[in-house]
Amino acid sequence: MSATVRDPQPSLRARRKRLADPAFRWFVTLAGTSVFVILAAMVVRTTTDAWPIFQHEGFFGFLTGDRWVSGSTRGTGDFTGTYGAWPFIYGTLVTALIAIVIALPLALCVAIYINQLAPKRLRNPLSYTVEMLAAVPSIVFGMWGLFWLVPNVLLPVFGWLESVLGWFFLFEGPVFGRGYLAAGIVLAIMILPIITAIVREVIAVHPADQQHAAYALGATRFEVIRKVVLPSSFSGIVGATMLGLGRAIGETIAVMMLIGSTKSWEGSLLRMGDSMAAHIAATFKDSSPEAVKGLMAIGVALFLFTMIINVAARLLVWRIGRVAGDAAV
Amino acid sequence: MITTTEAPMGADTDTRTDAAGTDERSPETVAAQAMGLEPTDEADTGETPGTEAEERAAGDPEPEMDAVFEIEDLSVHYGTTLAVRDISMRIPRKRVTAFIGPSGCGKSTLLRCLNRTNDLLDATVGGRLLYNGEDIYDPRVEAAEVRRRIGMVFQKPNPFPKSIYDNVAFGPRLNGFSGNLDELVEESLTRVALWNEVKDKLDDSGLALSGGQQQRLCIARAIAVSPDVLLMDEPCSALDPIATQRIEDLIDRLKTDYTIVIVTHNMQQAARVSDMTAFFSVRMDGGKGPRVGELVEYDRTTKIFSNPSRQATEDYISGRFG
Numbered sequence: 001m002s003a004t005v006r007d008p009q010p011s012l013r014a015r016r017k018r019l020a021d022p023a024f025r026w027f028v029t030l031a032g033t034s035v036f037v038i039l040a041a042m043v044v045r046t047t048t049d050a051w052p053i054f055q056h057e058g059f060f061g062f063l064t065g066d067r068w069v070s071g072s073t074r075g076t077g078d079f080t081g082t083y084g085a086w087p088f089i090y091g092t093l094v095t096a097l098i099a100i101v102i103a104l105p106l107a108l109c110v111a112i113y114i115n116q117l118a119p120k121r122l123r124n125p126l127s128y129t130v131e132m133l134a135a136v137p138s139i140v141f142g143m144w145g146l147f148w149l150v151p152n153v154l155l156p157v158f159g160w161l162e163s164v165l166g167w168f169f170l171f172e173g174p175v176f177g178r179g180y181l182a183a184g185i186v187l188a189i190m191i192l193p194i195i196t197a198i199v200r201e202v203i204a205v206h207p208a209d210q211q212h213a214a215y216a217l218g219a220t221r222f223e224v225i226r227k228v229v230l231p232s233s234f235s236g237i238v239g240a241t242m243l244g245l246g247r248a249i250g251e252t253i254a255v256m257m258l259i260g261s262t263k264s265w266e267g268s269l270l271r272m273g274d275s276m277a278a279h280i281a282a283t284f285k286d287s288s289p290e291a292v293k294g295l296m297a298i299g300v301a302l303f304l305f306t307m308i309i310n311v312a313a314r315l316l317v318w319r320i321g322r323v324a325g326d327a328a329v
Numbered sequence: 330m331i332t333t334t335e336a337p338m339g340a341d342t343d344t345r346t347d348a349a350g351t352d353e354r355s356p357e358t359v360a361a362q363a364m365g366l367e368p369t370d371e372a373d374t375g376e377t378p379g380t381e382a383e384e385r386a387a388g389d390p391e392p393e394m395d396a397v398f399e400i401e402d403l404s405v406h407y408g409t410t411l412a413v414r415d416i417s418m419r420i421p422r423k424r425v426t427a428f429i430g431p432s433g434c435g436k437s438t439l440l441r442c443l444n445r446t447n448d449l450l451d452a453t454v455g456g457r458l459l460y461n462g463e464d465i466y467d468p469r470v471e472a473a474e475v476r477r478r479i480g481m482v483f484q485k486p487n488p489f490p491k492s493i494y495d496n497v498a499f500g501p502r503l504n505g506f507s508g509n510l511d512e513l514v515e516e517s518l519t520r521v522a523l524w525n526e527v528k529d530k531l532d533d534s535g536l537a538l539s540g541g542q543q544q545r546l547c548i549a550r551a552i553a554v555s556p557d558v559l560l561m562d563e564p565c566s567a568l569d570p571i572a573t574q575r576i577e578d579l580i581d582r583l584k585t586d587y588t589i590v591i592v593t594h595n596m597q598q599a600a601r602v603s604d605m606t607a608f609f610s611v612r613m614d615g616g617k618g619p620r621v622g623e624l625v626e627y628d629r630t631t632k633i634f635s636n637p638s639r640q641a642t643e644d645y646i647s648g649r650f651g
Contacts, residue, residue: 209487213547216446217500217554218477227503232490 043303050297057083062297068263070283070291083294085301087265091180091275092302095255096248098184098269099191104241106188107195112225114196115203127200134193142254145186150177150258154185158270172268176260181269183259187251191244198243202236203229235317242313246306252277276302394421397558397588398443403456405438405447412438412452413622418607425580425589427599427630430609431645435622436592439609440560443590444479445472460558477504479558480551485567486543488535488550493518493527496535496546500554517553521545521579541572548579552587559583561591565598577602596646599630606633608642 054062056079065084073080114126155177165171206229214228230237260272261282274282280295287295396419404414413435420426420443428436441447442454445465454466465475477500488496497514506513514531518524523545527538535546544564551559561580565573580589580602593599599606607627611620626633626642637643 207487209483209485210489212446212449212481213483213487213489213550214499214503215449215473216444216476216481216483217503217550218473219503220473223503227499228489 046296046300046303049293050300052079053083053293053297063089063301066265068294070287070294072288073290074288079290081290081294083297085276085298087263088274088276088279088298089301090265091183091259091273092249092277092305094180094269094273095184095187095259095275096245098181099187099248100241100245102185102188103192103195103244107192107199107240107244108230108237110192110196111199111203112229114200116221116225116229127197130193130196130200132193133189134197136190138190138251138254141186141190142257145182145254146178146257149186150182154182158182162270169267170269173270175270176272178258178260179270179272180259183255183275184269186254186258187248190251190254191247194247195240195244198240199233199237202233202240206232238316239313242309242316245309249306249309250277250302252281256281394419396420397422397461398590399457399459399462400439401457401459403439403442403454403458405435405442405455406453407451411619411621413609416456416624418624418627420588420590421605422588423584423586424604425584425591425602426605426607427603428590428592428607428609429594429596429599429645430622430625431611432594433620433622434609434611436607436609437562438622440562440590440592443558443560444476444481446476446481448472477554478556479560480554480556481560481562482544482548482551482564484563486540486547488538488543488546490534490536492532493535493538493546494531497549497553500550504554513553517549518546520552520583521549522575523549539572541568541575544568544572544576545579548576548583552583556587558588558590561589563592563594566594573598596634600634603630606630608633608637608639608645610641610645 057065062083062085064086065082066086067082067084068087069082071079071081110130114123114130118126155175158175158177158181161171162173162175166173210228210232211224214224219227255275256278259274259278261274261278262272263274265273276298280298284292284295398418398420400416400418400420403416405412416435416439428440430436438447438452441450442452442458443460447454458465460475460479464470489499491499494514497517498510501510501513515524515528518527523542526542527533527546530537535543538546544567548559548564565576568576577598580591583589584604591599591603605627606629608625609622610625612623626637626639628638633642634646637646643649
């Protein structure tokens with residue numbers, strides 16, 4: 001057979017010039033690198049705008065000063081205002097912390113329930129519901145919080161808290177309803193779905209054979225979850241927490257509606273204050289050019305915070321992953 | 330007690346008649362000898378194949394034996410699917426009992442019933458399963474307590490992503506062990522012949538070991554809680570021949586202290602390590618219908634591999650089927 005006449009081998013070269021390939025390549029490269037460009041453009045612009053404020057107050061003076069008085073100049077000559085962002089930074093940190101403290105344990109419980117305890121036919125509807133909760137726009141959360149949750153639930157609860165723990169500085173009155181704690185609680189509800197979704201995912205991929213091994217050693221269900229599932233899922237839980245924290249810090253509209261928008265800061269969680277994002281959103285319209293620079297400076301600080309949290313989360317996950325040898329998320 | 334017998338073979342009476350007719354010295358005897366199994370005298374001169382012998386074949390080859398498990402009419406459902414049915418047998422203390430049979434015959438299912446790990450797979454168990462005379466499926470019995478006494482080694486080595494030390498110490502810590510943990514870890518690792526290989530790296534991850542070492546680590550982890558029984562679900566199927574050999578040696582040493590029940594796909598392995606062998610098979614009604622696992626024959630390993638009472642057993646161990 002092979003000795004007989006053979007068809008000439010078809011050419012291995014492309015029959016026509018292919019443009020799609022290099023074009024696609026360039027397009028994808030461009031899209032990929034544009035991320036850097038966008039980030040750089042944003043950072044450079046906001047930092048340049050905010051620079052005079054940092055010069056005027058000093059960077060740490062800006063972060064720690066607790067007086068914020070908007071000036072009225074065009075932003076060219078001497079500043080007439082005082083820009084100390086501490087009240088807003090404090091508000092942001094406190095509300096985000098409250099949110100995490102409430103949402104994390106709750107999310108762990110919800111995730112464990114969905115994965116390990118809920119009846120099989122309830123598991124999917126439950127996880128869909130959690131994801132739906134994540135899809136609710138924050139303005140809706142804000143309105144619901146302000147017009148329903150605060151008057152119907154939080155006000156009575158806060159009143160009780162103040163009457164019982166009022167001697168402790170965190171729960172000093174008077175009770176307004178709106179304030180750090182109200183904003184933190186609504187934030188907790190808002191970040192609950194994202195933390196739950198990630199933790200659920202992490203727990204779901206935990207190898208069943210390891211759980212069975214623990215059961216076979218006489219572990220109860222609770223012990224298996226606490227000593228086998230949660231430790232190996234730790235890096236994922238940290239990641240989820242950081243994502244939730246990031247969202248809590250950046251959340252604007254719901255916090256703006258619930259925190260009270262004052263320019264002072266108070267120790268008590270029941271008092272009103274303001275957060276960085278909420279302050280920017282509430283005041284940028286009526287600000288003088290000088291004050292806008294002040295808001296830019298808050299924006300820069302906010303960005304720095306979220307960046308630090310992200311880097312910290314990555315370092316933590318990386319470190320834990322190395323020690324435990326588990327698959328990081 | 331011996332209700333299983335007619336169920337497994339009820340459908341193919343013809344084959345059974347064949348079995349009764351064939352010469353006792355079947356070619357398989359030769360095969361068994363090749364495996365190093367001398368057929369015992371009683372295997373040869375025992376009862377002539379017949380109904381009486383067959384009724385005796387499943388369930389209770391040695392009525393006088395000291396049984397750890399007494400299984401009576403056990404059947405297991407996963408959801409609405411019947412997985413195994415009507416198993417009755419007694420598993421002797423401080424012996425190695427092997428479960429063999431083709432895939433889907435329910436041998437692993439039965440094994441998992443013995444320490445209630447089947448609970449985790451939503452199985453429902455009917456019949457009775459007595460462990461030292463106590464029904465482990467009694468509602469008042471705590472599954473975790475059962476599993477603490479009846480340890481398990483799995484098909485795939487499954488150490489925790491923790492250090493070697495913590496892997497072995499996991500069970501004792503869980504159960505509130507108050508003695509010298511270091512000694513216990515060393516003792517457990519020594520018993521599985523792993524101590525010399527790992528004593529300088531107890532803090533390394535258990536996952537850093539080779540497959541065979543991991544499996545021995547898992548056995549050490551299981552015996553660290555001093556169980557009474559060790560269940561092994563195809564413990565060598567993920568291992569190379571040398572690692573397999575070491576596990577088999579280990580089983581041989583462990584059987585002086587533990588009752589061992591091992592599920593294996595490897596018939597030579599069953600022949601090498603076990604004292605008793607149970608052969609399971611799948612019954613399919615008319616070639617379709619549900620596949621249900623059943624106990625076909627249960628006897629001394631020497632008998633099963635040299636002179637089985639059942640044609641189906643003989644077919645399986647001689648490689649004609651499965």
